[in-house]
Amino acid sequence: MKPETLAIHAGNAPDPATGAVAPPIQLATTFVHGPAAERHTGAEGGHEYQRESHPTQARLEDALAAIEGGAAALAFATGMAAIHALLSSLPRGSRVLVPRDVYSGTRVLAREFLPELGIEAVFVDTTDLAAVRAALAGGITCVWVETPSNPRLEVSDIAAIAEAAHAAGAIVACDNTFATPVLQNPLALDADVVMHSTTKSLGGHSDVMGGALVFARRDALFERVSHRRHLTGATLAPFNAWLILRGIRTLHVRVAQHCRNARAIAEFLAAHPKVARVHYPGLPGDPGHAIASRQMRDYGGMISFAPVGGREAALEVCRRARVFTNATSLGGVESLIEHRASVEGPRPVTADDLLRLSTGLEHADDLIADLAQALETAGSR
Numbered sequence: 001m002k003p004e005t006l007a008i009h010a011g012n013a014p015d016p017a018t019g020a021v022a023p024p025i026q027l028a029t030t031f032v033h034g035p036a037a038e039r040h041t042g043a044e045g046g047h048e049y050q051r052e053s054h055p056t057q058a059r060l061e062d063a064l065a066a067i068e069g070g071a072a073a074l075a076f077a078t079g080m081a082a083i084h085a086l087l088s089s090l091p092r093g094s095r096v097l098v099p100r101d102v103y104s105g106t107r108v109l110a111r112e113f114l115p116e117l118g119i120e121a122v123f124v125d126t127t128d129l130a131a132v133r134a135a136l137a138g139g140i141t142c143v144w145v146e147t148p149s150n151p152r153l154e155v156s157d158i159a160a161i162a163e164a165a166h167a168a169g170a171i172v173a174c175d176n177t178f179a180t181p182v183l184q185n186p187l188a189l190d191a192d193v194v195m196h197s198t199t200k201s202l203g204g205h206s207d208v209m210g211g212a213l214v215f216a217r218r219d220a221l222f223e224r225v226s227h228r229r230h231l232t233g234a235t236l237a238p239f240n241a242w243l244i245l246r247g248i249r250t251l252h253v254r255v256a257q258h259c260r261n262a263r264a265i266a267e268f269l270a271a272h273p274k275v276a277r278v279h280y281p282g283l284p285g286d287p288g289h290a291i292a293s294r295q296m297r298d299y300g301g302m303i304s305f306a307p308v309g310g311r312e313a314a315l316e317v318c319r320r321a322r323v324f325t326n327a328t329s330l331g332g333v334e335s336l337i338e339h340r341a342s343v344e345g346p347r348p349v350t351a352d353d354l355l356r357l358s359t360g361l362e363h364a365d366d367l368i369a370d371l372a373q374a375l376e377t378a379g380s381r
């Protein structure tokens with residue numbers, strides 16, 4: 001089946017008990033079993049206790065595995081819970097290669113939490129294959145890739161990194177949150193695990209938190225991470241699983257509109273005299289354009305840019321924005337703008353003139369008009 005069809009039908013069989021076409025939300029925390037804990041063998045059976053697994057989450061996991069082309073998926077309470085479960089499942093003494101430009105939560109986790117587990121984080125520019133190879137030569141257990149990256153939309157070559165990593169005995173995990181499975185499938189490019197913050201485009205409406213890992217193989221790593229989720233309790237609640245499942249059904253049409261809007265906005269910004277720089281892999285002059293054109297089907301809804309005039313000009317654009325809402329997060333129906341350095345907390349690493357846009361599903365003309373008026377008082381290049 002084509003991806004659009006899978007996104008509608010995977011994990012979406014009618015309720016076997018009632019015939020309901022929309023999936024049920026199964027709230028039970030515990031499931032009837034036999035006297036020696038034999039599990040229920042009905043169509044949606046196999047569950048014992050909600051922290052380990054539950055039917056609504058199982059439907060979501062079936063859908064996630066299908067849309068990423070994986071053998072198995074695990075849903076989590078948040079994206080960070082998914083990242084933590086995977087990286088903390090690596091053995092003591094592991095070394096994890098982490099991109100220089102990466103989601104700030106991943107950076108903090110790598111810097112503060114992994115060392116406590118005896119795991120070292122090695123920060124490398126993953127857009128630079130020679131730098132990745134040099135780091136691999138020093139001994140790496142797992143390469144973390146995030147492409148396009150947050151917030152600079154840097155593009156890393158997943159297939160080339162996977163080839164080098166596998167030759168060096170390392171696994172590759174890819175944060176595919178920005179691209180979504182509609183635009184990029186890291187497992188098809190030989191990554192071993194895909195991670196999603198399903199809080200973002202998969203949920204799609206800024207009203208549910210969740211995370212996911214999709215595994216190329218149902219192997220020992222999958223079992224270790226699954227065991228960890230069960231015992232540390234980062235399970236997704238049934239209603240949240242249901243909302244994310246519902247979001248996935250419309251993912252393809254939403255992502256297509258996000259991409260159309262982002263392309264129009266990026267072109268507008270790139271030509272604007274009051275804009276100093278634009279990061280969007282869909283622009284032909286962008287450093288990531290060639291690789292993105294090879295490994296992605298389109299370039300996504302995320303853009304970052306800097307107005308002329310530095311931090312003050314950037315903050316003024318945020319103050320003047322009307323259609324774009326000042327808020328963090330991404331992938332929802334509404335367009336968002338944020339001054340990234342302000343959102344990153346006490347030790348920001350992002351340039352203080354950088355603004356990040358999540359383009360929503362409004363009409364592109366309204367979004368461009370809003371940015372045009374917001375830029376009026378910025379400096380000129």
Ligand SMILES: *Cc1c(COP(=O)(O)O)cnc(C)c1O
Pocket residue numbers: 078079080081103105146150175177178197198199200209210211
């Ligand atoms: C939001 C985000 C995360 C973290 O996910 P949460 O659901 O907020 O925990 C990780 N990676 C990227 C790229 C994100 O945008």
